[in-house]
Amino acid sequence: MASNFGSLIQSVGASWMMASLTASPQMIALVQASTSLPIMLLSLWAGAVADSLDRRKVMLMAQGFMLVVSVILSLGAWYGMLTPWLLLLFTFLIGCGTALNGPAWQASVGEMVPRSALPSAVALNSMGFNIARSIGPAIGGMIVAAAGSAAAFLTNAASYVGLIVVLTRWRRVAPPRLLPRERIGDAMVAGVRYAAMSPSILVVLGRASLFGLAASAVPAMMPLVARDIIVGGPLTYGLLLGGFGIGAVGGALMSGRLRSRVSVEMVVRLATIALAIGEAGTATSRLLPLTVIALTVAGAGWVLALSTFNVSVQMASPRWVVARALSLYQMATFGGMAIGSWICGLIADHHGPVIALYVATAVQICGLVPGLRWPFAKVSAINLDPQDHWREPDTDVPVEPRSGPIVITIEHRVPPANIMPFLAAMGERRRIRRRDGARGWSLLRDLGDSELWIERYHVPTWLEYVRHNQRRTHADTANTETLTALRSAVPVVHRMIERQTGSLPATRALDPHEMAEPMTDPTRSS
Numbered sequence: 001m002a003s004n005f006g007s008l009i010q011s012v013g014a015s016w017m018m019a020s021l022t023a024s025p026q027m028i029a030l031v032q033a034s035t036s037l038p039i040m041l042l043s044l045w046a047g048a049v050a051d052s053l054d055r056r057k058v059m060l061m062a063q064g065f066m067l068v069v070s071v072i073l074s075l076g077a078w079y080g081m082l083t084p085w086l087l088l089l090f091t092f093l094i095g096c097g098t099a100l101n102g103p104a105w106q107a108s109v110g111e112m113v114p115r116s117a118l119p120s121a122v123a124l125n126s127m128g129f130n131i132a133r134s135i136g137p138a139i140g141g142m143i144v145a146a147a148g149s150a151a152a153f154l155t156n157a158a159s160y161v162g163l164i165v166v167l168t169r170w171r172r173v174a175p176p177r178l179l180p181r182e183r184i185g186d187a188m189v190a191g192v193r194y195a196a197m198s199p200s201i202l203v204v205l206g207r208a209s210l211f212g213l214a215a216s217a218v219p220a221m222m223p224l225v226a227r228d229i230i231v232g233g234p235l236t237y238g239l240l241l242g243g244f245g246i247g248a249v250g251g252a253l254m255s256g257r258l259r260s261r262v263s264v265e266m267v268v269r270l271a272t273i274a275l276a277i278g279e280a281g282t283a284t285s286r287l288l289p290l291t292v293i294a295l296t297v298a299g300a301g302w303v304l305a306l307s308t309f310n311v312s313v314q315m316a317s318p319r320w321v322v323a324r325a326l327s328l329y330q331m332a333t334f335g336g337m338a339i340g341s342w343i344c345g346l347i348a349d350h351h352g353p354v355i356a357l358y359v360a361t362a363v364q365i366c367g368l369v370p371g372l373r374w375p376f377a378k379v380s381a382i383n384l385d386p387q388d389h390w391r392e393p394d395t396d397v398p399v400e401p402r403s404g405p406i407v408i409t410i411e412h413r414v415p416p417a418n419i420m421p422f423l424a425a426m427g428e429r430r431r432i433r434r435r436d437g438a439r440g441w442s443l444l445r446d447l448g449d450s451e452l453w454i455e456r457y458h459v460p461t462w463l464e465y466v467r468h469n470q471r472r473t474h475a476d477t478a479n480t481e482t483l484t485a486l487r488s489a490v491p492v493v494h495r496m497i498e499r500q501t502g503s504l505p506a507t508r509a510l511d512p513h514e515m516a517e518p519m520t521d522p523t524r525s526s
Helices: 002-021 025-052 054-077 084-112 117-145 149-169 184-196 199-215 217-229 234-261 266-282 286-314 319-351 352-367 416-435 462-471 475-486 512-517
Strands: 405-412 439-445 452-459 493-498 520-523
Touching: 002 025, 002 054, 002 084, 002 117, 002 149, 002 217, 002 234, 025 054, 025 084, 025 184, 025 217, 025 319, 025 462, 054 084, 054 149, 054 493, 084 117, 084 286, 084 319, 117 149, 117 234, 117 286, 149 452, 184 319, 184 416, 199 217, 199 266, 199 286, 199 352, 217 234, 217 266, 217 286, 217 319, 217 352, 234 266, 266 286, 266 352, 286 319, 319 352, 405 462, 416 439, 416 452, 416 475, 512 520
Parallel strands: none
Antiparallel strands: 405 452, 405 493, 439 452, 493 520
């Protein structure tokens, strides 16, 4: 929370310095966009890093980088060397540090509390940030008014020190690593694939990006609201941000009670309506107290929606991919915010901040429509812990982790009366297989044996085959049980390695029959 104070003080200093360096509403709005854009560009990479490396070390690296950038920024402001574009560059670099830190920080929450406490923990995490948001901007406004933006930047630099000390002393208990780390590129692909094949996560990503597109108007236009609509200074700007932060704290306090009484979809609808009311009220009001009240309502909607999106993604993701799923959520949300900030700046350039806020209000209300077609799924009861039933099989043909490609075929015997429910269950099996890393999945029916169906897919290496099977969760058990009930016999599994004709593996010479014989294991595991 202390570090969040520094970040918000820095944000006030940067926004107000840009307002003093240029009169362009577009450039002022780009301060918000320059902080959000790196999160959109780098979050997936940062999520893969957080899932692959020690999250504590990742956070230490990010905090140290932001400390150095903040010190340089404060020196540049102190000596009057900053231009509008140079200021945007520094805020962009701080955004890069935030992008690296975010997935590791968010994913670490799930390591500290049991799954049942995760929604409350995320809400408390958001509340800690928004307690700082409620007071930090006002303090930032006073610091800027009294000592200039350079002092605000230096305050932010100092705020990183305490968090770095805490992270240095934290002894994270990491789960044992049973397999080698994925390469970062492969981990990124696996994260995208998992999200793409998870309908509940896709709904969150789409709805979050639309929400961010419209919600961005509040922080992007707030300096202009303070300067042009309320006709105030940096202290007024800090008070407006403080009102927004107080509302956010209230939203965090209400979130647990709301979730216990209404559905996740209803929580998001209420949050969207609150933010729309706040945006419209901010555009309409010309009095500071009324604008602060409108921003308080907007702040409550803001944190209610974002914390709900965060919880939904964490609940819908197993631990092996949670940081990457959260990074995709951040990309969707902050990508929408970056684009929305830029669009709001363009509208404000030509028509003023009031029209920009009204347009954002209209877009926010339109964001309720997708919920009628794609509502949020209830994922709190889903058990995404690994099944831990599967064991790596012995093979007659020696294989190494890098051996491959590996081709898997599974023979299912299905009575004619069960064909339609079998096909429906295999549709879900296809999604699960592809989500966990299978490629080229297909289902074949034997023309000479009407009860014989063959499931086929491949993976690049034996190691990827092991990963694929160890990613199966308890939530997938229902599909396995359905298929077991529909089959008339135990499935026969063939695990085969592709070999080119006329060539031998480089490691050793194999007998000709080894190159053709499949590794067959008539068991249920696949």
